[in-house]
Amino acid sequence: MTIEAMVAKACPGSTVTDVKERTGGQLSSVFEVQRENDEPLIVKVYKPEWAWKQAKEVHVYGLLEGVFDGEVPRVIHAEPAGDQDAFTVLTKIEGVPLSEAEPPDWQPIYVQLGKILHRMHQIPQPAYGYLVDQILEPLPDNEQYVQRQFAKKLGEFEQLGGDPALHQQITEYVAKHTADLAIDHAVLCHNDFHEGNILVDPQTWQVTGFIDVENAIAADPLMDVAKTVAYSIRDNAEKFAGLEAGYGALDPEKLALYRVYHSLELWDWFKSIGETTYLDSIAGDIAGLVSGTV
Template identity: 65%
Template sequence: MDVAQLVKDALGVEVGETTVRTGGQLSTVHEVQTDADPVIVKVYAPEWRWKQAKEVHVYGMLEPEVGGSIPRVLHVGDGVTILTKLDGVPLSELAPPDWRTTYTQVGELLRRVHQIPQPEYGYLTDQILDPLPDNDQYMRRQFAKKLHEFEQLGGDLTLHAKITGYVDRQANLFADNTAPTLCHNDFHEGNILVDPVTWQVNGFIDVENAIAADPLVDVAKTIAYSVRDNAEKLAGLTAGYGLLPADRIALYRLYHSLELWDWFASIGETTHLAGIARDMAELVES
């Protein structure tokens, strides 16, 4: 595919250098220089066209609330999406002088995402798949699915039993949420772009994991993947987002760890399995 010619034809601009960018597991991602601003071109294989439709749909929902903090969709074609390029460097590649201030911005931005209501709970494509009407049913289904995968993939049965018991004891917390929202579901430092001069959080990318769920599911994943035990990051996130109920956050952190263990095991990546299992054991014994 001649990506440069595609951009020229679709946008009516003159094009320059085209480079292939990293990070496109489900699509080939190109950056194309134009006589205006650079653009991002994502080319999807036929089996992943549904991911293309999802990305366009989710960015469309986000635009009224966080426009300017996300890429803008410029063109949608047959397996090809052209987006504006969001300026900034992934936060994962930087060391801000003040983590609390940076994470206050992260919390504020995530809170704005969670202002976008959803009609039911479930996985998003360009609609909600297998929707459920309440958080209790949804999270029980999700834990049951991930626990089954854990067992099938050879997870420790003693740990499986401990997780099952912990979830049974804490499941009443699911009902504390009664209003599903749009959740990015991958709001970690690799997807958050920051200006390394001003330390302003410019926005975020990669909406391919988006779900309709309890917004604290989203917050818990940010904590599990990026905040970890960093007190300054957590203080900033809380300042920007609002108070976070520790019990529900812990329950959702367990879910994300279980999901990650299952994912690594399913692709044969064993390096991190023991560490994730230790994290889960600490969570259920705390």
Template identity: 65%
Template sequence: MDIAAMVEKACPGSEIVEIVPRSGGQLSTVFEVRRYAAAPVIVKIYEPEWAWKQAKEVHVYGLLANQLGDAVPQVIHAEHGEPAYTVLTKLDGVPLSEAEPPDWRAVYVQLGQLLARVHRITQPAYGYLTDQLLEPLPTNHAYMCRQFAKKLQEFSELGGDHQLGEDIARYVDAHADLFKHNTAAALCHNDFHEGNVPVDPGTWRVRGFVDVENAIAADPLMDFAKTEAYSIRGDTDKLAGLIDG
């Protein structure tokens, strides 16, 4: 892979100082490219079978651009051939998951403010996002009932406890009317945890967020639920800050 050639196509005249492998895995290989007298950029290279993830990322970052500005990576260039790759701006900071702020509540207020801005981006229906809505549904009730049925089926097929599955299904059936309280679909990050949020460890300013590959159109409470499950885990200061924000 000629990373330098990819950057040259996206940012002509770049003088590359260093190419540093970052995270990577099944979906994409990621590099940070440091340049002389210019901001570093991120290059994501997609395996052929995951090229649709590239289209999703470009689409979702486009949706976020007007509302979030430089709080999200900006797409500089997207190449759809083989290999498919995207060049993005890089957010400064370190992942919040690797930091220890003196005031978690104040940091989580900023996270709540970011999510509020994301959730102002309305969507025409409920469903999974690629560069379009897949199998859209008109109501949150219909979408959430479908999702619970799908996930409980997967739980069973993967050998999950039968009694637990039945108990969850009964609980969902008994409380499903609560899903009707949400009447307008919003853009949801759907993976909003501390590993995806870079912060400045000097000022504890939240720089923004990354990784929109799980984005959906749904009830904003989906983001609150996932953030609580992934990162808050009952921490009252974090939860209060998120709600305040």
């Protein structure tokens, strides 16, 4: 089925004037569609083995829609796999990725991002775990969830040939720092809230919205914040000050623990797909975090 036919099924009567492929990732292909006398659309076509991701996106965007008005894509139509690949038609959020912009002052941008994350983290979840249209293998408390995730990623690290000494350091660090992680309840976590998924207006430097909920989980809100720190802030004091001003006070020990987790997960992912460029630097980051030098 052509992109034009997909749009016609979702929005009968629309006249497509242009189709531009925006990404062609490992999970799906994403197209921007211009229409005559109407708002542009995004069409996402899933590879067969990843068609199950459609249900996740529909569910998570539905949860977000009640909190964010116009700041996240709205699902217009979701077509399951049949004679054609599964596809989803969504509204388009205006703006450019923050990763492609250079604001004159990073702190006000990150104040906005902190506020967005804080709003998202008001969406409660009934348990901890990976989120699709329900929580898979749910756990009742944060300690069990974090310990399970670390055990899984440490096992992968070992199987993938990670440094045994670093494995031992991480194991000891986790045992020491996962004894008291209790929180009231799990919340919706974007789990990929980095500059590539955040859209801004480069004229006003207002955040216009965010996209890509494929990694969403139900977890401790600080696990979400920690991924933003690990992927986009790192040691940038200006960005971190803005994030904390917008979000609220952040527990440094928890942030460090969750940064170790996200870095370990990233190392495992890169090694599993044969991408070796960043492995040493990621391992160095982990070593610094567990030793307290970062």
